[in-house]
Amino acid sequence: MPFALYDTGKPVVEVHFANIRASAATARGPVYGPGESTFTPFVSGQFMGMREYSYPGALLSLVLALDDETFLGAKPE
Numbered sequence: 453m454p455f456a457l458y459d460t461g462k463p464v465v466e467v468h469f470a471n472i473r474a475s476a477a478t479a480r481g482p483v484y485g486p487g488e489s490t491f492t493p494f495v496s497g498q499f500m501g502m503r504e505y506s507y508p509g510a511l512l513s514l515v516l517a518l519d520d521e522t523f524l525g526a527k528p529e
Contacts (some may be wrong), residue, residue, distance in 0.1 A: 455494070463496040463517040465510040471501030 457464045466489060473488075492498070497513060499506040517523045 457491065458494040463514055463523060464491075464494065465514055466491050466495040466498045466500075467506045467510045468498070468500035469503050469506060474501065 468489075496517065497510075499510040499513070502509060
């Protein structure tokens, strides 16, 4: 299923309230400890550990990336 995101050629940002890479002992870390989602290898970027502010950050980064013709190594036409 994650291959469908990658095959679009569009930037994809993964959003997590908690920092999934942090240990369970940290304030922003998940209760189960460090981990990785199924989508991580296929995304352009990640926003995590910023609680509800992760969503506007991810949205802003996508808007800016779509306006950049050279984002992800794309060649301008």
